[in-house]
Amino acid sequence: MSQRSLLVGPFNRVEGDLEIRLEVEDGHVTAAYANSPLFRGFEAMLQGKAPLDALTITPRICGICSISQSAAAAAALGAVAGRPPADQGALVAALLHGVENVCDHITHFNLFFCTDFARPAYAGRAWHDRAVARFTAMQGSAARDCVEARAQLLHIVGMLGGKWPHTLAIQPGGVTRAPTARDRIRIASTLRAFRLYLERVLFGAPVELFAGLETAEAVLGWDRGDAGLFMEIARDLGLAQSGRGPGRYLSFGAYPLPGGRSFAAGVWEGGSLAPLDTGEIVEDLSHAWMLGGAAHPREGQTTPDEDMKDPGYSWCKAPRLSGRTVETGAFARQVVDGHPAALDLARAGSSVSARVAGRLLEIARTQLLLESWAGQIRPEEHFMDVVDIPHDGQGEGLVEAARGALGHWISIADGRIDRYQIIAPTTWNFSPRDAAGTPGPVESALVGAAVGEGEDTPLSVQHIVRSFDPCMVCTVH
Amino acid sequence: MAAIETFYDVMRRQGITRRSFMKYCSLTASALGLGPAFVPKIAHAMETKPRTPVIWVHGLECTCCSESFIRSAHPLAKDVVLSMISLDYDDTLMAAAGHQAEAALEDTIEKYKGNYILAVEGNPPLNEDGMYCIIGGKPFVEQLRHAAEHAKAIISWGACASYGCVQAAKPNPTRATPVHKVIIDKPIIKVPGCPPIAEVMTGVITYMLTFDRLPELDRQGRPAMFYGQRIHDKCYRRPHFDAGQFVEAWDDDNARKGYCLYKMGCKGPTTYNACSTVRWNEGVSFPIQSGHGCIGCSEDGFWDQGSFYNRVTDLTQFGVEKNADQVGMAAAGVVGAGVAVHAAVSALKAAQKKSQSQPSKEEV
Numbered sequence: 042m043s044q045r046s047l048l049v050g051p052f053n054r055v056e057g058d059l060e061i062r063l064e065v066e067d068g069h070v071t072a073a074y075a076n077s078p079l080f081r082g083f084e085a086m087l088q089g090k091a092p093l094d095a096l097t098i099t100p101r102i103c104g105i106c107s108i109s110q111s112a113a114a115a116a117a118l119g120a121v122a123g124r125p126p127a128d129q130g131a132l133v134a135a136l137l138h139g140v141e142n143v144c145d146h147i148t149h150f151n152l153f154f155c156t157d158f159a160r161p162a163y164a165g166r167a168w169h170d171r172a173v174a175r176f177t178a179m180q181g182s183a184a185r186d187c188v189e190a191r192a193q194l195l196h197i198v199g200m201l202g203g204k205w206p207h208t209l210a211i212q213p214g215g216v217t218r219a220p221t222a223r224d225r226i227r228i229a230s231t232l233r234a235f236r237l238y239l240e241r242v243l244f245g246a247p248v249e250l251f252a253g254l255e256t257a258e259a260v261l262g263w264d265r266g267d268a269g270l271f272m273e274i275a276r277d278l279g280l281a282q283s284g285r286g287p288g289r290y291l292s293f294g295a296y297p298l299p300g301g302r303s304f305a306a307g308v309w310e311g312g313s314l315a316p317l318d319t320g321e322i323v324e325d326l327s328h329a330w331m332l333g334g335a336a337h338p339r340e341g342q343t344t345p346d347e348d349m350k351d352p353g354y355s356w357c358k359a360p361r362l363s364g365r366t367v368e369t370g371a372f373a374r375q376v377v378d379g380h381p382a383a384l385d386l387a388r389a390g391s392s393v394s395a396r397v398a399g400r401l402l403e404i405a406r407t408q409l410l411l412e413s414w415a416g417q418i419r420p421e422e423h424f425m426d427v428v429d430i431p432h433d434g435q436g437e438g439l440v441e442a443a444r445g446a447l448g449h450w451i452s453i454a455d456g457r458i459d460r461y462q463i464i465a466p467t468t469w470n471f472s473p474r475d476a477a478g479t480p481g482p483v484e485s486a487l488v489g490a491a492v493g494e495g496e497d498t499p500l501s502v503q504h505i506v507r508s509f510d511p512c513m514v515c516t517v518h
Numbered sequence: 519m520a521a522i523e524t525f526y527d528v529m530r531r532q533g534i535t536r537r538s539f540m541k542y543c544s545l546t547a548s549a550l551g552l553g554p555a556f557v558p559k560i561a562h563a564m565e566t567k568p569r570t571p572v573i574w575v576h577g578l579e580c581t582c583c584s585e586s587f588i589r590s591a592h593p594l595a596k597d598v599v600l601s602m603i604s605l606d607y608d609d610t611l612m613a614a615a616g617h618q619a620e621a622a623l624e625d626t627i628e629k630y631k632g633n634y635i636l637a638v639e640g641n642p643p644l645n646e647d648g649m650y651c652i653i654g655g656k657p658f659v660e661q662l663r664h665a666a667e668h669a670k671a672i673i674s675w676g677a678c679a680s681y682g683c684v685q686a687a688k689p690n691p692t693r694a695t696p697v698h699k700v701i702i703d704k705p706i707i708k709v710p711g712c713p714p715i716a717e718v719m720t721g722v723i724t725y726m727l728t729f730d731r732l733p734e735l736d737r738q739g740r741p742a743m744f745y746g747q748r749i750h751d752k753c754y755r756r757p758h759f760d761a762g763q764f765v766e767a768w769d770d771d772n773a774r775k776g777y778c779l780y781k782m783g784c785k786g787p788t789t790y791n792a793c794s795t796v797r798w799n800e801g802v803s804f805p806i807q808s809g810h811g812c813i814g815c816s817e818d819g820f821w822d823q824g825s826f827y828n829r830v831t832d833l834t835q836f837g838v839e840k841n842a843d844q845v846g847m848a849a850a851g852v853v854g855a856g857v858a859v860h861a862a863v864s865a866l867k868a869a870q871k872k873s874q875s876q877p878s879k880e881e882v
Contacts, residue, residue: 048655050654051619051620051653051654053619058576058651058652058653060652060655078651078652078653079578079650079651079652080643080650080651080691080692081578081643081650081685081691081692081694082685082691082692083684083685085689085691086684086685086687086688086689086690086691089688090825091824091825091827091828093825093826093827094825094826094827096826097813097826098684098687098821101580101582101683101684101712102580103580103581103582104579104580104581104582104583104584104585104586104713105580105581105582105585107580107582127769188588192588192799192800195799196799196800196802198799199797199798199799199800199802199803200799200802200803200808201808202803202808203798203803203804203805203806203807203808203809203810204793204798204799204803204804204805204808205585205798205799206580206582206585206586206713207582207712207713207815208808209805209808209810209813210808210809210810212768214768214769215768215769216809217768217769217773217808217809217810218807218808218809218810219769219773219774219809345650345691347645347646349646349649356650423769424769425768425769426769427767427768497617497618498617498618514579514580514581
């Protein structure tokens with residue numbers, strides 16, 4: 042029996058820094074500890090600032106999902122005022138947010154995730170030459186296609202939001218720019234161009250066909266486009282059996298529009314969907330380098346423990362829903378929304394393949410949503426209502442970032458921010474252990490992963506960790 | 519030192535045609551504000567000079583600079599990123615991970631000692647001996663000092679590396695510190711903005727590669743070619759400022775007409791950057807065009823200047839801030855008269871502007 046301890050990191054090709062300590066026994070991981078070694082202290086900086094400044098400061102938590110942060114901040118401020126945004130403003134905000142989420146997904150797939158299949162360790166596999174040609178870091182043809190398609194798609198954000206990243210347009214009352222009729226046409230044509238990229242390169246088939254897949258078998262057996270190449274690789278490497286999540290899926294619901302959220306909110310477990318109750322959220326600090334006790338984010342505080350005392354091992358807090366871990370992200374979102382193929386996949390439990398499949402399904406579904414929203418723009422209507430932020434009050438802003446559920450909780454006192462707490466998707470997925478010793482979702486997903494003799498940076502671990510699309514700067518902020 | 523390929527070799531290897539290459543050279547020349555005579559010069563430099571290796575490291579940051587960089591306008595710009603300048607070490611895009619990645623960094627430093635450019639995204643936090651940003655088990659500040667030691671020059675990407683940016687906002691919990699306060703013995707070029715514009719980033723790099731020197735810098739260490747002009751002076755809404763036509767509330771009629779955002783807190787009058795000329799996302803737009811004021815993200819301390827929605831009150835040169843206020847009040851009642859008064863005042867101020875370099879007094 043052989044035992045060893047392994048420190049994996051820095052990970053690279055993740056947003057921010059990440060380090061994972063593994064206990065390995067007989068070629069398999071027996072325990073994992075995820076450490077987010079980067080702390081900036083946004084919540085402390087926000088205290089005492091003017092409430093609206095959250096709209097500018099929080100997006101700067103993350104340069105990849107800045108619109109998610111700004112949408113959450115706007116929602117939290119809107120909640121304090123008790124006012125929804127103007128209908129057309131909500132629509133444009135959804136467009137901005139949807140574009141960013143899709144961009145994040147294709148970036149993850151092409152630049153961050155599939156890159157590992159081009160590694161020399163896989164030489165000799167039937168698919169390796171194709172993976173090298175498509176997915177090699179910075180050189181592969183898929184990376185180029187993706188960077189170009191993404192830059193084109195982000196023209197929409199440029200047009201509606203002025204710039205990306207760190208777009209400023211989303212406000213509690215709506216958006217700052219009323220699109221013109223000309224913008225509407227440009228948005229539609231940009232979306233058509235992006236559809237061509239998806240249909241020629243990523244899916245190799247009409248978007249509707251991929252979005253409409255109904256069974257796990259159909260998704261995992263997909264054989265066209267880069268999605269097909271990934272599925273072929275995944276079948277060969279058994280990725281559908283790797284990286285099991287907790288089986289509980291959380292979604293705050295994506296794209297709040299006057300008629301409801303386009304992807305539903307809720308918590309799914311064992312075949313049944315329960316309504317979301319954010320009152321059940323508690324952030325546990327037992328294994329974080331943080332001072333204070335477990336609390337709901339409404340009452341939470343962020344005071345780093347400068348001594349970095351044991352048993353803490355991460356700057357990341359451990360959020361729990363009703364005391365339990367949950368998985369969040371594109372796959373969770375599709376499960377909670379009841380997409381038939383996602384539900385079918387969820388019956389076997391989440392896995393590396395399921396998470397990537399969830400993202401691919403969501404890319405296709407979001408493209409359809411974006412096209413429909415673009416058609417609903419009415420340039421003559423109001424895009425922003427004047428929303429006065431009360432001098433005192435509390436608010437909760439819930440959105441779905443590409444990587445999952447993102448919540449902002451704000452308290453305002455005397456016209457200034459009194460408390461600001463953020464729980465990011467990766468905070469859920471990469472949380473450390475809680476007081477009961479229960480590992481976070483990634484920590485438990487890694488248990489059982491194969492580690493070859495002499496492997497310092499085990500590939501199975503790379504795939505599992507990256508399948509969650511970690512964003513470490515958001516995690517700890 | 520091993521022989522290094524030229525840029526042109528690298529580009530050819532990537533299958534880029536001569537025609538595209540020449541197009542890139544002429545676009546670059548114009549982006550840099552150089553005449554057509556410089557096109558062959560740039561082309562020649564790229565054909566003959568060994569490519570400059572770049573090491574790109576990340577401290578406390580949000581990766582927005584990298585994100586901006588990989589969206590530069592020219593189709594070749596992605597090749598600039600992905601191959602031409604050859605990011606020999608970049609932890610956001612590179613293949614290697616873990617110890618392999620650390621080894622790659624050491625190799626690159628060793629191989630190109632004294633010849634590489636160190637591009638820094640983000641900054642080091644100095645509190646608690648740098649423990650708030652750990653890379654490969656060591657504080658980022660150590661990686662930074664180590665990589666800087668043998669660098670030819672350093673580029674501070676973005677507001678984080680240049681000034682500290684939001685993580686340095688009061689109370690600056692981690693003591694996030696800009697690069698030039700940690701590295702004091704190397705030439706440093708600051709390319710601020712949150713993030714900087716993609717074309718500005720590729721423009722700065724191309725200039726350094728082509729002419730093998732730093733571009734002309736302003737007093738703050740920013741390349742003058744991109745940070746020499748105020749957003750306000752090149753803003754397409756400027757005529758409305760001069761005419762005293764302001765947005766008074768979000769999505770009011772004035773907002774729809776594209777009036778000036780000064781009263782909504784626009785920091786264009788105190789911000790030096792190329793947003794109003796180069797624009798964003800491949801020249802599509804910029805924040806003011808999207809109806810939101812500039813937040814001044816390329817200026818030092820922009821994160822701690824009071825609310826982003828407060829009006830700028832330290833306008834230098836023009837001294838119209840009080841007048842704009844008065845005009846605003848007057849405009850509510852007697853629009854025509856207010857505009858006329860303001861227009862007259864603006865003309866006067868414009869005549870005086872050369873002699874004004876102090877923050878203006880409340881004079882009319």
